[in-house]
Every structure is written in C-alpha cells, then in structure tokens.
Amino acid sequence: MPKNRIQISSxxxxxxxDGASLEIHWTPGHSSHSQCYFEPDSRTVFVGDAVGHTMGDGGPVIPVSPPPHNPLQALESIDLIRSLRPEILCVAHFGAHKEPGIYFDRISSRTRLWMRLAERIVDEGMRLDDLVALTMKEDQELADHIKGVEGADHSLKASLLGFYLYAKWVKNG
Structure with missing residues (x-):
C-alpha cells in the first residue's frame, strides 16, 4: 500500500x-496496537482480540494472550469497552454478542483467575506446563469444555504463555 494512503489512528x-461515525479507542493489553471501533447510533462495538474469543457456541470466553501480553492493561481495556455501554459486541472471527455485559464479566473473571494462577506458578518457581495443569484443575468450565478435544491443550498452553511470561517479568523485572 502506498504510504500516502496510510492514516495513523489516534x-x-x-x-x-458518509453519515455514520466510528469512534476509535485504543485497547492495549492483548497487544500494544489493539484498538476497537464504536458506532454510537447502534451502540455497536467492533473489537479485535481485546476481549478474547469464545470456544465454540456458548463455550468459555478465553483471553487471547500472546507475548508480550499485559493482563492489567487488558482488564483496563475491557473496562473501557464496557464503559461505552454497547448493546452489541462484535468480536473479530467470533461474531456478534447481544449481551455484552455478560461477556465482559466472563472475560474479566477468567483474566483475573489466570493472572492469579500465573503469579502463583512463577512465585513457586514452576514452569508453563505446571500452569496449564493448574489451570485445568482450577478452571472447571474450561476443563469440562476442552476435555477430549484434540489440540486443545496446545491452544490452552499458547493462551497461557502471555500470562506466564508477564508474571515472570513482574517478579524478575
């Protein structure tokens, strides 16, 4: 794309x-460049991965947390998106949700849980595989949903990696 066609957002x-407007809101946490777009007339917000994704229809809401994930910023971004009071939440790759408040509660709760578990594992000098095992023990909804699903353990490990590395960074500087 020619550079003169690129517009950096604020x-x-x-x-x-042409008669509609979109508000841009920066939503770091998942990634430093994450942003969402809010259409105020319909109260619809379009997000990338800032609010995670769902595992199947009605399944657990999972944080998307590739390194360098920052779960504290992610929670702040979820709160920012919630403060827009959307009536429809459109999650990239995963469709529209007409009860955004419930979705925000679920992703915030899981983010806080995974953050606590990662801090515990790091404080005890354990490894990422130990975090996966502890998460499967402590996060029953997730464990029930992915039990027997091929490749689910790899996906879970990838999702937890950002939390694990963030906890190590906080502890070790």
Whole structure:
C-alpha cells in the first residue's frame, strides 16, 4: 500500500463515514496496537482480540494472550469497552454478542483467575506446563469444555504463555 494512503489512528479519534461515525479507542493489553471501533447510533462495538474469543457456541470466553501480553492493561481495556455501554459486541472471527455485559464479566473473571494462577506458578518457581495443569484443575468450565478435544491443550498452553511470561517479568523485572 502506498504510504500516502496510510492514516495513523489516534485514541478517541472519530471517523466520519458518509453519515455514520466510528469512534476509535485504543485497547492495549492483548497487544500494544489493539484498538476497537464504536458506532454510537447502534451502540455497536467492533473489537479485535481485546476481549478474547469464545470456544465454540456458548463455550468459555478465553483471553487471547500472546507475548508480550499485559493482563492489567487488558482488564483496563475491557473496562473501557464496557464503559461505552454497547448493546452489541462484535468480536473479530467470533461474531456478534447481544449481551455484552455478560461477556465482559466472563472475560474479566477468567483474566483475573489466570493472572492469579500465573503469579502463583512463577512465585513457586514452576514452569508453563505446571500452569496449564493448574489451570485445568482450577478452571472447571474450561476443563469440562476442552476435555477430549484434540489440540486443545496446545491452544490452552499458547493462551497461557502471555500470562506466564508477564508474571515472570513482574517478579524478575
């Protein structure tokens, strides 16, 4: 793409689209460049991976946390998106949700749980595999959902890696 066609966004910027407008909100945590787009007339928010994803129809809401994931920023971003009071939450790759409040509660709760588990594992000098095992023990909804699903353990490990590395960074500087 030619450089003169690239427009760098600003936090809280409003884009006018022939009668409609989108508010841009930066939502770091999942990644430093994450942002969402809010359409105020329909109260619809379009997010990337800032609010995680769902495992199957009605399954657990899972944080998307590749390194360098920052779970504290992720929680702040979830709160920011919640503060927009959307009526429809459109999650990239995973469709629209008409009860965003419930979705936000679920992703916030799991993010806090995984953060606590990662801190515990790191404090005890354990490894990422130990975090996966502890998560399967402590997160019953997740364990019930992925039991027997081929490749699920690899996906879970990838999701927990960002939490694990963040906890190590916090502890060791």
């Amino acid at each position: 936090d809280h910027e409003i884009i006018n689209l």
